[in-house]
Amino acid sequence: MSTVRFKLNTQAVSVSCAPDRRLLDILREDFGLIAAKPGCGVGRCGACMVWIDDLPANACLVMAFRLEGRSVRTYEDVAADAASAPVRDAIARCGALQCGYCTPGLAMTLTHLHQQTPRPDREQAASLLSGNLCRCTGYGGIQRSIEQLFPATPPLSADNSGDSQ
Amino acid sequence: MSLSVLHPSTPAEAAAAHRDPATAFIAGGTALQLSWRSPAPALTLIDVLALEPVHGIALQADGSLRIGAAVSLETLRTHATVAARAPLLAMACDSLAALAVRHLATLGGNLGWRFGDTVAALLAHRAEAELADGRRQALSDLLAHDRLPLILALHLPPPHPEEHHFYEKVGHRAAFTPARIALAVAVCIGMDGRLQDTRIGLAGAGLSGRRLLHAEAWLNACQAARLGAADRGLRAAVAADLPADPASARLAARILGGRFGRLQAGDAASEPATSP
Numbered sequence: 424m425s426t427v428r429f430k431l432n433t434q435a436v437s438v439s440c441a442p443d444r445r446l447l448d449i450l451r452e453d454f455g456l457i458a459a460k461p462g463c464g465v466g467r468c469g470a471c472m473v474w475i476d477d478l479p480a481n482a483c484l485v486m487a488f489r490l491e492g493r494s495v496r497t498y499e500d501v502a503a504d505a506a507s508a509p510v511r512d513a514i515a516r517c518g519a520l521q522c523g524y525c526t527p528g529l530a531m532t533l534t535h536l537h538q539q540t541p542r543p544d545r546e547q548a549a550s551l552l553s554g555n556l557c558r559c560t561g562y563g564g565i566q567r568s569i570e571q572l573f574p575a576t577p578p579l580s581a582d583n584s585g586d587s588q
Numbered sequence: 589m590s591l592s593v594l595h596p597s598t599p600a601e602a603a604a605a606h607r608d609p610a611t612a613f614i615a616g617g618t619a620l621q622l623s624w625r626s627p628a629p630a631l632t633l634i635d636v637l638a639l640e641p642v643h644g645i646a647l648q649a650d651g652s653l654r655i656g657a658a659v660s661l662e663t664l665r666t667h668a669t670v671a672a673r674a675p676l677l678a679m680a681c682d683s684l685a686a687l688a689v690r691h692l693a694t695l696g697g698n699l700g701w702r703f704g705d706t707v708a709a710l711l712a713h714r715a716e717a718e719l720a721d722g723r724r725q726a727l728s729d730l731l732a733h734d735r736l737p738l739i740l741a742l743h744l745p746p747p748h749p750e751e752h753h754f755y756e757k758v759g760h761r762a763a764f765t766p767a768r769i770a771l772a773v774a775v776c777i778g779m780d781g782r783l784q785d786t787r788i789g790l791a792g793a794g795l796s797g798r799r800l801l802h803a804e805a806w807l808n809a810c811q812a813a814r815l816g817a818a819d820r821g822l823r824a825a826v827a828a829d830l831p832a833d834p835a836s837a838r839l840a841a842r843i844l845g846g847r848f849g850r851l852q853a854g855d856a857a858s859e860p861a862t863s864p
Binding site: 425441442443465466467469472475478479480481484485486488489532551552553554555 | 590591592593616617618621622628633635662685686687688689691692
């Protein structure tokens with residue numbers, strides 16, 4: 424058992440647990456945050472997508488010890504933020520959901536991409552969504568929402584010369 | 589005893605802890621934890637992300653590119669300097685996993701797994717590994733070890749200005765599956781149209797990263813334009829590189845023959861391609 428302290432949505436929290444406990448289980452079992460869904464459990468389906476330090480990450484692949492000092496945002500918080508309104512609106516208008524199980528994860532990735540500067544074009548956005556699987560829609564509605572949210576032509580080259588871990 | 593985590597503050601401390609066989613280095617952990625069945629094994633993880641030298645991408649005074657082992661695959665995919673100085677690595681990351689996994693996963697982790705797509709690219713770029721004591725060792729030599737030591741960074745020499753690159757990954761699906769094979773190739777074409785300094789890195793499911801030395805030797809001094817996908821000499825050379833896996837050897841030879849056959853002087857085949 425060890426204690427990790429991190430920021431969860433708007434609050435500073437601490438959790439005492441085994442170091443390899445999954446973030447997904449911490450969110451759902453300890454905090455009742457159930458927007459992140461258990462799916463494949465191996466980082467393939469994206470149903471458990473959260474943002475860690477503002478970057479999309481699969482909560483099923485993140486162990487508790489990695490959370491120390493980090494900032495975690497879940498779809499509960501992102502959905503309550505007016506900045507995600509264009510994405511929520513596009514998903515609803517375009518019929519980009521059926522059963523809804525993948526929708527929080529999908530919305531987390533779409534919102535991240537939609538808030539990037541420069542915004543990716545449709546082809547890039549579709550490619551960057553490859554980690555969010557949907558078993559209902561056949562992706563037609565999701566493709567329409569991409570067309571509503573992202574420009575048809577590529578942006579000017581984005582130079583990422585920053586560094587991440 | 590259950591799983592525990594060490595947080596060494598220096599490379600020497602991390603390397604010393606690793607002398608215990610019941611330890612493993614962990615960075616992003618995206619691949620490592622998938623090999624466990626619940627409950628986690630009695631293993632001590634050595635967290636390398638807190639080590640200062642494993643971070644950052646920097647051009648060195650000698651013209652080489654130093655890439656910290658903890659740099660994320662998504663950073664590599666989108667980094668302008670990596671695209672210019674290590675194009676095969678950028679291509680490999682472009683067809684590897686998905687965005688959220690690439691944010692978590694690191695170059696060192698993909699390398700430590702041995703079968704990762706980046707290994708093929710690093711080998712073709714003649715990468716050297718920077719070890720805990722500061723020594724550098726050719727990655728191709730290091731991969732011969734049964735248990736890899738702590739790698740702080742990879743050093744890639746500058747590519748030749750006239751170098752051509754191509755990268756091809758063949759999987760059972762177009763995306764999101766371990767590659768059957770990933771091939772990364774760097775090559776120069778002489779004034780006479782002959783291939784020179786060919787380096788072929790290969791990795792894939794069940795195929796730990798390696799250079800295809802027989803194929804490289806056979807290709808050097810060939811006329812690029814006279815190669816074809818069915819070239820017997822090339823097929824025999826690749827088969828000698830992959831004696832235990834004739835199916836992968838045939839696949840690799842077809843890809844190489846086709847790609848080299850299309851490679852003409854002045855026609856850089858540098859588009860990444862992922863075949864379904």
